[in-house]
Amino acid sequence: MSNYVQTPVQGQTPEAPQDLVKQIVHQIRRLMQAGELYTKELNKKYWVTAAQLNCLIALYEHGALPASQIAKLIMVKSSTVTGIVDRLELKGLVTRVRNSPDRRVINIELTEAGRKLAENAPPPIQQRIVDGLKSLPKNDVEQIVQGLNMLTHMLEVQDLQVE
Amino acid sequence: MSNYVQTPVQGQTPEAPQDLVKQIVHQIRRLMQAGELYTKELNKKYWVTAAQLNCLIALYEHGALPASQIAKLIMVKSSTVTGIVDRLELKGLVTRVRNSPDRRVINIELTEAGRKLAENAPPPIQQRIVDGLKSLPKNDVEQIVQGLNMLTHMLEVQDLQVE
DNA sequence: AGCAAAATATTTCAATTCAAAACTTTCTTG
DNA sequence: CAAGAAAGTTTTGAATTGAAATATTTTGCT
Structure with a gap:
């Protein structure tokens, strides 16, 4: 976790995090x-x-x-x-x-x-991820999982609302 | 962030986080x-x-x-x-x-x-994400972004290695 | 000038994906 | 029991996607 993680702009309005969404x-x-x-x-x-x-x-x-x-x-x-x-x-x-x-x-x-x-x-797609994950600390791996979990959960709730 | 986040098994070997990868x-x-x-x-x-x-x-x-x-x-x-x-x-x-x-x-x-x-x-796909993000605390949003950043950075580095 | 190489866009081809409709078989209900 | 709903699979049709091959134009080099 390092330079490629863009830190959000200070003073950003919490209601419209447009750049984060992008x-x-x-x-x-x-x-x-x-x-x-x-x-x-x-x-x-x-x-x-x-x-x-x-x-x-x-x-x-x-x-x-x-x-x-x-x-x-x-x-x-x-x-x-x-x-x-x-x-x-x-x-x-x-x-x-x-x-x-x-x-x-x-x-x-x-x-x-x-x-x-x-x-x-x-090697299925998994292997590439396994290899990549090996180089990350466990905390980072868990962060990825949780971030994805939140995202998919969010999208699926949204899906239901549309029906 | 809550019940749908599966916590990893205790005593898991750090070298082969197979279930996390899954x-x-x-x-x-x-x-x-x-x-x-x-x-x-x-x-x-x-x-x-x-x-x-x-x-x-x-x-x-x-x-x-x-x-x-x-x-x-x-x-x-x-x-x-x-x-x-x-x-x-x-x-x-x-x-x-x-x-x-x-x-x-x-x-x-x-x-x-x-x-x-x-x-x-x-409404492009963005709108759905915007709506979903509104209900999350800012920390969670940043976690999602960083998790994705790590993941994509990882996959793209891997991509280069294959060439 | 001439010719090879690079750049730009398209064509062709195969795979994936989903929705909607069709088909067959099973289940339910009156 | 018969009619129709439901379940499981497939068919059809459209869009996306990228690789490879093709065509056109430009550039670079000799």
Whole structure:
């Protein structure tokens, strides 16, 4: 924590912290772009995108799952899962099986190749964060977590208010 | 700041804060999804997406700009700007003019309609954050900013290492 | 002058994402 | 039991995003 942390201007009105808001929005966009660039790079090197890898890992950790459950775990709508699973299926990493008594549900399970890929997984986005966090004191790590918690909690409360 | 902040487990090894990393990744995904849901909602109500609105606001604040400059301001690659400007042009909110001595550059400028829209802009994502921040003590706001700063700084340094 | 390199913008391509609508199957209710 | 609501999945359509390739123009160097 150092020179790149801009300290707020003295005498700022507490009601309209416009520049702080700008900073926050800016940072969020940077996070998103970092994620996008990372997934492209991942796909080029390992033939699997971040979304696909998240899906594989969810299946590895929880066993075979229907699309709706995967959607909840990787935080995406279920129509998005369809496309991700399509591509994983084309690569032979998962299969769709209709083995539930409820014939609406279609379970998605790892193939052998999928399981192997999930096991010695190519570095997901997490690894980069792990590496970065190693160099920070624990207090800073907790500050990041709490800041994000406040932010997401805030945005989700706002989401509800709009409905 | 309260119950939704998960306190870390006692006796955790400082070298592998796996659950903290999981929380951070989870929060980032929540931020991204909040942004996605917001832009869809915005588009439904105002016929303009968040990316398009950011582009309009950049032009309003800086005057006519070439695509490469817009790309830097709104933090996307310039091939992305092309598509955004295409759609804004279709709606008559911007025009492309080749008025530079350097005939490679194509300046994008607001039309009257675009200027009006940028002036009394429909609430961009910022507004939601402004509203949320109002209910937080200033210390918390600064914590959010600093947490994000650390995170993005970390990811961008990592980005460079990959090149 | 001439030619290679750089800069600017666009095109093409694939992946992600969500909403809305469609489809199938199950559940509920009268 | 039949009609319709609900649940699970997929399809369709539009926007965003970035990489890579392409086209045009400018610049720099010999």
